[in-house]
Amino acid sequence: MNMYNDIVMDHFMNPRNVGEMKEPDGIGIYGSPTCGDLMQIHIKIEDDVITDAKFKAYGCGSAIASSSMATTLIIGLKVEEALKLTNGEIVDKLEGLPEAKIHCSVLADMAIKKAIFDYAESNDKHYDALKGFDPYEMQEEEHVCICGKDEES
Amino acid sequence: MEKRNVYMDYSATTPLKGEVLDAMMPYLKENYGNPSSIYSKGIESKEAIKQSRTKISRLIGSKSDEIYFTSSGSEADNWAIFGALKGNGKHIVTSKIEHPAILNTLSYLETKGYDVTYLDVNESGLVNPDDLEKAIRDDTALVTIMMANNEIGTIQPIQKLVKLAHDKNVLFHSDAVQALGNIPVDVNKLGVDMMSFSAHKIYGPKGIGALYIKEGIEIENFVYGGGQENGKRAGTENVPAIIGFGKAAELAMNCLKEHVCHCLDLRNYLADELYAAVFDSHVNGTMLDRLPGNLNVSFDYAEGEAILLMLDYMGISVSTGSACGSSDSVPSHVLTAIGVPESRIHGTIRFSIGCFTTKDDVDYVVKAVKEVTKKLKELSPLK
Ligand code: FES
Numbered sequence: 441m442n443m444y445n446d447i448v449m450d451h452f453m454n455p456r457n458v459g460e461m462k463e464p465d466g467i468g469i470y471g472s473p474t475c476g477d478l479m480q481i482h483i484k485i486e487d488d489v490i491t492d493a494k495f496k497a498y499g500c501g502s503a504i505a506s507s508s509m510a511t512t513l514i515i516g517l518k519v520e521e522a523l524k525l526t527n528g529e530i531v532d533k534l535e536g537l538p539e540a541k542i543h544c545s546v547l548a549d550m551a552i553k554k555a556i557f558d559y560a561e562s563n564d565k566h567y568d569a570l571k572g573f574d575p576y577e578m579q580e581e582e583h584v585c586i587c588g589k590d591e592e593s
Numbered sequence: 594m595e596k597r598n599v600y601m602d603y604s605a606t607t608p609l610k611g612e613v614l615d616a617m618m619p620y621l622k623e624n625y626g627n628p629s630s631i632y633s634k635g636i637e638s639k640e641a642i643k644q645s646r647t648k649i650s651r652l653i654g655s656k657s658d659e660i661y662f663t664s665s666g667s668e669a670d671n672w673a674i675f676g677a678l679k680g681n682g683k684h685i686v687t688s689k690i691e692h693p694a695i696l697n698t699l700s701y702l703e704t705k706g707y708d709v710t711y712l713d714v715n716e717s718g719l720v721n722p723d724d725l726e727k728a729i730r731d732d733t734a735l736v737t738i739m740m741a742n743n744e745i746g747t748i749q750p751i752q753k754l755v756k757l758a759h760d761k762n763v764l765f766h767s768d769a770v771q772a773l774g775n776i777p778v779d780v781n782k783l784g785v786d787m788m789s790f791s792a793h794k795i796y797g798p799k800g801i802g803a804l805y806i807k808e809g810i811e812i813e814n815f816v817y818g819g820g821q822e823n824g825k826r827a828g829t830e831n832v833p834a835i836i837g838f839g840k841a842a843e844l845a846m847n848c849l850k851e852h853v854c855h856c857l858d859l860r861n862y863l864a865d866e867l868y869a870a871v872f873d874s875h876v877n878g879t880m881l882d883r884l885p886g887n888l889n890v891s892f893d894y895a896e897g898e899a900i901l902l903m904l905d906y907m908g909i910s911v912s913t914g915s916a917c918g919s920s921d922s923v924p925s926h927v928l929t930a931i932g933v934p935e936s937r938i939h940g941t942i943r944f945s946i947g948c949f950t951t952k953d954d955v956d957y958v959v960k961a962v963k964e965v966t967k968k969l970k971e972l973s974p975l976k
Binding site for chain 2 (some may be wrong): 442443444449452453455469474475477479480496497498499500501503505528586
């Protein structure tokens with residue numbers, strides 16, 4: 441018996457695509473305003489296709505599992521398609537998360553959008569699905585402490 | 594590493610001792626008489642309850658008719674609070690690190706016009722007696738401060754606090770659910786007017802607790818109905834559970850000294866080994882005034898639920914900051930109150946050791962925690 445189903449547990453215990461890249465094309469870091477947990481994703485993009493993704497996450501089982509699942513979903517996708525990925529789809533692919541843990545899947549979703557935004561900015565690309573998406577404003581408003589250390593000092 | 598089942602969450606609940614189950618068995622089977630019935634079958638049940646009450650009273654040093662059975666420690670807490678509110682008392686004093694059975698009852702009362710003072714605690718989790726003295730007002734009806742904390746195990750100087758309350762003629766209640774069976778609890782020495790207990794924390798059954806009410810202290814009745822519990826808390830008694838509670842109390846009394854030493858040794862061993870094995874770990878609370886079996890540790894770079902899940906996978910049962918918070922991510926109010934930064938609270942695990950814990954269990958847990966925190970650190974973007 442476990443609070444998570446087997447698919448979630450598998451992605452949690454054996455997360456896919458863990459790591460960082462030496463020269464990523466895009467970096468996305470997103471901290472959950474609900475719990476302070478954190479997801480970082482690096483992506484490689486060739487000809488508007490996401491060819492690789494690597495993540496690291498500090499968070500609960502659900503955060504790690506949904507980040508892992510999300511990377512498997514976006515690798516091979518066109519950037520425009522990847523931008524359409526919602527946290528609801530991540531949850532569906534995991535065949536469900538407990539109600540109180542749905543917000544954790546937002547981490548992956550947002551981090552991916554931020555990574556693509558980062559890529560678009562530095563390569564002067566424009567994607568329709570990114571219109572109105574401003575990660576800088578967002579993070580400031582929600583005041584997320586990325587490293588968790590500043591409140592100590 | 595060979596998988597091993599290790600239960601290290603004795604503060605959440607304890608397994609039933611075999612002797613306790615044996616004592617309960619007849620009352621689940623042939624001795625089903627209602628204690629209020631006046632034929633033999635009823636009288637047998639009534640007599641058994643009386644003996645149980647005596648056993649519990651011996652453990653806490655009270656008279657047996659000062660013990661009132663309830664369905665749980667939470668019910669005892671509720672009763673003590675609601676029962677003490679009569680006359681013009683509009684104010685209650687408590688601490689910031691109480692169990693939700695106290696805090697949520699008090700926040701309900703605040704919506705009904707009562708005033709509550711929540712005393713701060715220091716980084717060890719201790720209430721400052723001076724603060725209590727200053728907080729008591731003319732209209733204070735009750736002071737309620739727990740004897741030992743469920744998350745960090747801090748043991749309060751109850752005797753001192755009671756004296757301050759009594760100097761100002763205010764009733765004192767203490768939740769001793771975590772303390773009972775783990776440290777000496779003597780109601781007379783402590784001087785408390787009311788104290789809450791629960792059986793399932795001392796190797797007894799769930800669903801049974803007790804409120805000690807000192808002779809001569811008048812509080813409101815809690816459940817109206819038949820004449821059970823001296824007419825103060827009606828409802829046909831949970832006879833098998835009461836018998837189990839009595840047996841558990843008797844066993845706790847017989848082995849208290851050994852139990853304390855056993856838990857203390859293993860807890861200190863666990864603390865030392867963890868400290869040596871996991872570099873980024875920090876013990877929360879104090880090592881001095883602390884329940885013998887409790888250890889509360891924060892790990893950097895690894896989140897509590899993730900640690901818990903991986904340990905569970907390896908056969909180990911522990912809890913995060915607070916067992917009650919397992920489905921949400923609100924940081925523990927206790928760790929917040931002792932000043933642990935929120936980032937660290939996220940990575941907190943409570944280990945609680947008990948009667949059946951062995952040194953091999955501790956060794957296995959240390960190895961597992963080392964492995965798990967290393968794995969999670971590799972996964973973490975924090976540096
Ligand atoms: S609780 Fe923080 S991500 Fe799940």
